[in-house]
Amino acid sequence: MLAGLADTPWSVLVILWPLVGALACFLWPRHANPLGLLAALGSVACVATLAWQVVEQGAQRHAVGGWGAPLGIDLYADGLSLLMLVMTAMVGLGISIYSSGYFDRKTAAVFWPLWLFLWTALNALLLSADIFNLYVTLELLGLAAVALVALAGGANALTAAMRYLLVSLLGSLCYLLGVALLYHSFGSVDIAILAQRVEPLPSVWAATGLMSAGLLLKTALFPLHFWLPPAHASAPAPVSAMLSALVVMASFYILLRLWLEIFPLSGAALGQLLGLLGAAAVLWGGIQALRQTRLKLLIAYSTVAQLGYLFLAFPLGTSFAWKGALYLLLSHALAKAAMFMAAGNILRFGGHDRIADLDRVVQRLPLTLTAFSLAGISLMGLPPSGGFIGKWLLLDAALYSGQWWWALILITGGLLTAAYVFKVVGYAFTPAEVSHEARTVPARMEWTALLLALAAVLLGLFALWPLTLLDIGSPLAGGYAG
Amino acid sequence: MNWDSSLLLLIMATSLLPGLVIFFLPEERVALRTTLNMAGAVVKLVLVGVVIWGVLHGYQYETRWPLLPGGLDLVLHADAESVLFVTLSAVLWLVTTIYAIAYLEGSPHRSRFFGFFSLCVTATVGVALAGNLITFLLFYELLTLSTYPLIVHRGTEEARQAGRIYLRYTIAGGALLLVGTVWLYDVAGCVEFDHRGVLAGLDDSDHAALTAIFVLLIAGLGVKAALVPLHGWLPRAMVAAAPVSALLHAVAVVKAGAFGIVRVVDDVYGVEFAASLGVTGPLAVLAATTIIYGSLRALFQDNLKRRLAYSTVSQVSYIVLGIAIVGPIATIGGLVHLVHQGIMKITLFFCAGNFAETLGVHNISGMHGIGRRMPWTMAAFTIGALGMIGVPPLAGFISKWYLGLGALDAGQDWVIIILAGSSLLNAGYFLPILYAAWFKAPPEIWPAERSWGRRETALALLVPPVVTALLTLAAGLLAAAPFSPLQWARFITAQEYTP
Numbered sequence: 003m004l005a006g007l008a009d010t011p012w013s014v015l016v017i018l019w020p021l022v023g024a025l026a027c028f029l030w031p032r033h034a035n036p037l038g039l040l041a042a043l044g045s046v047a048c049v050a051t052l053a054w055q056v057v058e059q060g061a062q063r064h065a066v067g068g069w070g071a072p073l074g075i076d077l078y079a080d081g082l083s084l085l086m087l088v089m090t091a092m093v094g095l096g097i098s099i100y101s102s103g104y105f106d107r108k109t110a111a112v113f114w115p116l117w118l119f120l121w122t123a124l125n126a127l128l129l130s131a132d133i134f135n136l137y138v139t140l141e142l143l144g145l146a147a148v149a150l151v152a153l154a155g156g157a158n159a160l161t162a163a164m165r166y167l168l169v170s171l172l173g174s175l176c177y178l179l180g181v182a183l184l185y186h187s188f189g190s191v192d193i194a195i196l197a198q199r200v201e202p203l204p205s206v207w208a209a210t211g212l213m214s215a216g217l218l219l220k221t222a223l224f225p226l227h228f229w230l231p232p233a234h235a236s237a238p239a240p241v242s243a244m245l246s247a248l249v250v251m252a253s254f255y256i257l258l259r260l261w262l263e264i265f266p267l268s269g270a271a272l273g274q275l276l277g278l279l280g281a282a283a284v285l286w287g288g289i290q291a292l293r294q295t296r297l298k299l300l301i302a303y304s305t306v307a308q309l310g311y312l313f314l315a316f317p318l319g320t321s322f323a324w325k326g327a328l329y330l331l332l333s334h335a336l337a338k339a340a341m342f343m344a345a346g347n348i349l350r351f352g353g354h355d356r357i358a359d360l361d362r363v364v365q366r367l368p369l370t371l372t373a374f375s376l377a378g379i380s381l382m383g384l385p386p387s388g389g390f391i392g393k394w395l396l397l398d399a400a401l402y403s404g405q406w407w408w409a410l411i412l413i414t415g416g417l418l419t420a421a422y423v424f425k426v427v428g429y430a431f432t433p434a435e436v437s438h439e440a441r442t443v444p445a446r447m448e449w450t451a452l453l454l455a456l457a458a459v460l461l462g463l464f465a466l467w468p469l470t471l472l473d474i475g476s477p478l479a480g481g482y483a484g
Numbered sequence: 485m486n487w488d489s490s491l492l493l494l495i496m497a498t499s500l501l502p503g504l505v506i507f508f509l510p511e512e513r514v515a516l517r518t519t520l521n522m523a524g525a526v527v528k529l530v531l532v533g534v535v536i537w538g539v540l541h542g543y544q545y546e547t548r549w550p551l552l553p554g555g556l557d558l559v560l561h562a563d564a565e566s567v568l569f570v571t572l573s574a575v576l577w578l579v580t581t582i583y584a585i586a587y588l589e590g591s592p593h594r595s596r597f598f599g600f601f602s603l604c605v606t607a608t609v610g611v612a613l614a615g616n617l618i619t620f621l622l623f624y625e626l627l628t629l630s631t632y633p634l635i636v637h638r639g640t641e642e643a644r645q646a647g648r649i650y651l652r653y654t655i656a657g658g659a660l661l662l663v664g665t666v667w668l669y670d671v672a673g674c675v676e677f678d679h680r681g682v683l684a685g686l687d688d689s690d691h692a693a694l695t696a697i698f699v700l701l702i703a704g705l706g707v708k709a710a711l712v713p714l715h716g717w718l719p720r721a722m723v724a725a726a727p728v729s730a731l732l733h734a735v736a737v738v739k740a741g742a743f744g745i746v747r748v749v750d751d752v753y754g755v756e757f758a759a760s761l762g763v764t765g766p767l768a769v770l771a772a773t774t775i776i777y778g779s780l781r782a783l784f785q786d787n788l789k790r791r792l793a794y795s796t797v798s799q800v801s802y803i804v805l806g807i808a809i810v811g812p813i814a815t816i817g818g819l820v821h822l823v824h825q826g827i828m829k830i831t832l833f834f835c836a837g838n839f840a841e842t843l844g845v846h847n848i849s850g851m852h853g854i855g856r857r858m859p860w861t862m863a864a865f866t867i868g869a870l871g872m873i874g875v876p877p878l879a880g881f882i883s884k885w886y887l888g889l890g891a892l893d894a895g896q897d898w899v900i901i902i903l904a905g906s907s908l909l910n911a912g913y914f915l916p917i918l919y920a921a922w923f924k925a926p927p928e929i930w931p932a933e934r935s936w937g938r939r940e941t942a943l944a945l946l947v948p949p950v951v952t953a954l955l956t957l958a959a960g961l962l963a964a965a966p967f968s969p970l971q972w973a974r975f976i977t978a979q980e981y982t983p
Contacts, residue, residue: 368507368596379629384658385622391552397666409666413659420655424632428648433639463558466550 012052024118031111038114042098061475078131081474103444120146144170176216220253224283239346277317283310288418297355326395333388340455376455378423388461503602561615569612584727586944603630657707664700681754708741726837734830768808779909814890824879831868834949844932853926864953
């Protein structure tokens with residue numbers, strides 16, 4: 003029995019299960035909710051089994067259909083992709099449970115196939131072993147995301163979705179050009195093969211530039227972030243959660259893979275540039291978030307700032323810095339999903355998300371407010387949250403390498419985060435009378451937000467396992483490397 | 485063995501678990517909430533008693549949780565210093581809980597209040613028991629987060645403003661502390677608290693970095709300890725309810741800052757190594773400045789709680805001064821004041837709360853003849869105030885005596901002038917209150933009087949200040965008895981200095 007489990011190519015099932023779920027929801031729209039939840043639970047189970055397999059047997063490479071790398075499609079699961087898969091599964095399960103209470107029956111029939119398809123694309127992306135499959139999955143992911151943004155309907159959402167679509171296509175196109183250049187120069191798209199063959203040729207530099215630019219656009223790194231706030235803020239709450247927590251992370255993940263495995267020669271200058279842009283994002287996103295008057299826009303700008311932190315690892319380049327950035331990414335995914343869900347609850351309950359008028363709402367939603375605050379604690383990087391661990395590792399790397407100015411950015415960013423989080427939380431304590439008739443919020447929507455936020459905070463206490471997981475077959479192994 | 489490692493966690497749990505349960509209790513479950521609060525406080529006190537016994541008999545209590553690869557752990561550890569602080573907070577938590585239950589009777593959002601109240605005590609106990617800087621940092625930040633809701637609890641614009649300012653100071657302070665902690669980790673590896681300090685063995689080339697780190701750490705801690713010029717939040721935070729102010733000023737926030745400074749100077753750097761780095765001199769000057777500045781500002785406040793708040797600014801720096809003088813006798817004075825200031829100041833805040841709650845008196849100008857209307861409360865207030873001034877045989881006298889002797893012993897005679905000047909100023913802002921309260925004629929009607937029949941106020945409001953006033957008296961009179969704060973401070977100091 004156990005041997006059978008160990009031999010099963012779970013990486014294929016991780017992709018197939020949500021795909022089958024999406025088809026089922028599409029075929030039987032009247033049962034979309036239970037089918038979707040079933041698919042979500044199944045996906046989580048598949049990822050859990052794959053995790054067990056990787057921990058037991060080391061990194062997994064599976065040739066789909068038995069064809070093998072140069073011709074067929076390879077799936078590759080090492081510690082890095084596994085960690086991202088686990089994070090996706092956790093957030094994905096949360097989003098699924100939340101959505102089952104959020105949408106009415108008609109919208110749910112449209113939502114579930116799209117969402118499960120997005121999940122499929124994301125899992126496939128995280129398991130891709132070659133840069134062309136990465137392109138395909140990235141494109142699929144983008145299309146599903148655009149459709150989900152448009153789900154809210156209305157002129158605002160459609161404009162935002164259209165802009166999102168154009169940006170997404172432009173980003174993928176740049177990336178694809180880079181893929182073509184690399185394929186032309188070295189005759190392969192497999193990451194492992196490219197890593198051996200790559201040389202510092204002009205075409206590699208061009209490919210690096212094009213691919214990085216496309217991915218930065220999709221990751222919304224300052225100053226390419228302009229499309230993110232409207233798209234993330236106008237979508238329905240669970241969609242905002244998946245966009246901010248999962249979709250932007252996908253392009254960052256690709257960038258990280260390329261950077262670590264194919265472009266190790268890209269040199270310090272580009273790393274410094276990325277670091278600078280990241281720093282600018284932290285500051286600009288923080289200041290913009292502070293200036294917002296609508297809750298969802300505030301959270302969206304917070305995403306811009308939080309994404310900036312991830313890029314501070316590039317100029318530092320040590321193993322600890324990468325792990326710190328990944329840990330930030332992980333805790334951000336949990337925290338930001340929780341935050342958007344909390345905003346969704348508030349919006350549902352009070353009918354608006356004007357920060358200045360929140361007081362009457364938040365008093366009657368203590369669980370939701372707690373979720374928002376706990377998520378905020380993780381974003382601020384206060385102990386013992388996952389954000390704290392990430393920040394600690396980055397701070398340590400910055401001071402260790404003598405580049406103390408990045409530490410300054412990290413600290414300033416934390417202070418800005420505290421400012422905009424408490425700007426919202428402060429309204430919970432006004433003695434305002436509750437004056438309006440409110441719509442009730444289903445308990446599962448409140449509890450999902452709370453549990454995700456709690457996970458983000460407690461993530462810091464359980465850092466050893468994820469950090470050692472990262473060492474399995476991945477380029478991040480070791481202590482102070484580089 | 486098992487028992488030893490779980491005891492400290494149990495002590496934390498006695499306030500954490502009731503707190504978490506209380507959050508979910510409906511407002512009207514008063515009896516259950518009170519039971520939970522009191523049971524937690526009493527059990528904690530008993531467990532702390534066990535730890536005191538154990539530490540005296542040479543037991544080691546330690547709990548570890550691995551945080552990051554490379555040996556960075558969260559550590560709870562009970563040594564003589566933690567025991568001093570834990571005992572203070574356990575005793576005063578019990579008293580304050582009784583007081584708060586009576587004080588807040590019938591006001592809204594009590595479950596929220598007592599939930600955060602318990603979290604706040606958990607954080608304080610964590611600060612006391614932390615065995616290294618990163619654990620300390622964890623609870624220090626938790627303290628910030630759990631006191632904020634208490635400060636803004638009333639929800640008035642003034643309270644929210646005070647809360648905002650409080651956060652601005654403390655979060656910035658926490659950030660400085662974080663940078664200092666990371667940097668120290670970078671220079672010296674995992675640093676765990678030790679009686680003699682742990683940095684003395686480092687290379688000379690690191691000394692510049694160590695000095696910079698010291699400045700960062702002290703600045704981060706100085707915010708909560710209300711060292712001038714980082715004290716701005718404290719006088720504003722007194723808009724909070726009386727039990728909160730009492731806790732804030734006596735045990736929780738301010739004391740956590742002061743205790744952190746003690747930890748950094750004594751147990752991270754080591755007193756003697758810190759002195760050789762040349763950082764204790766400036767720290768002593770800073771503390772002295774704070775002492776005089778706080779007292780001067782206190783002189784000109786008419787609002788009673790505000791005057792007490794500035795008095796806290798001044799008094800807490802005695803602790804820092806005692807540490808920074810560098811000498812065994814002064815260290816005893818600083819450590820013992822950690823306890824003495826706590827019991828005296830909590831008495832004063834309880835009394836101020838009683839005046840406000842019973843008679844609606846908030847200002848000193850309205851306190852004429854208040855001693856005749858509320859003799860027991862005013863008697864407690866008098867003991868607290870005289871103790872602050874340093875009148876023998878009260879607790880404050882013991883602190884000042886040891887500080888003065890210690891300064892002379894260490895050859896820092898200028899401290900005597902500071903102590904004398906400060907005592908004079910203390911007398912200047914406390915004696916007029918006492919005079920007016922006892923000897924001037926009371927007004928025809930009090931601003932907002934509530935009647936409790938023959939008693940001057942509710943029993944649960946009266947007992948806590950009387951008890952803490954008696955403790956003030958006892959800590960002074962029985963200073964030579966075993967288990968007095970003074971003896972415990974001697975016990976700690978004996979471990980710190982090279983014989």
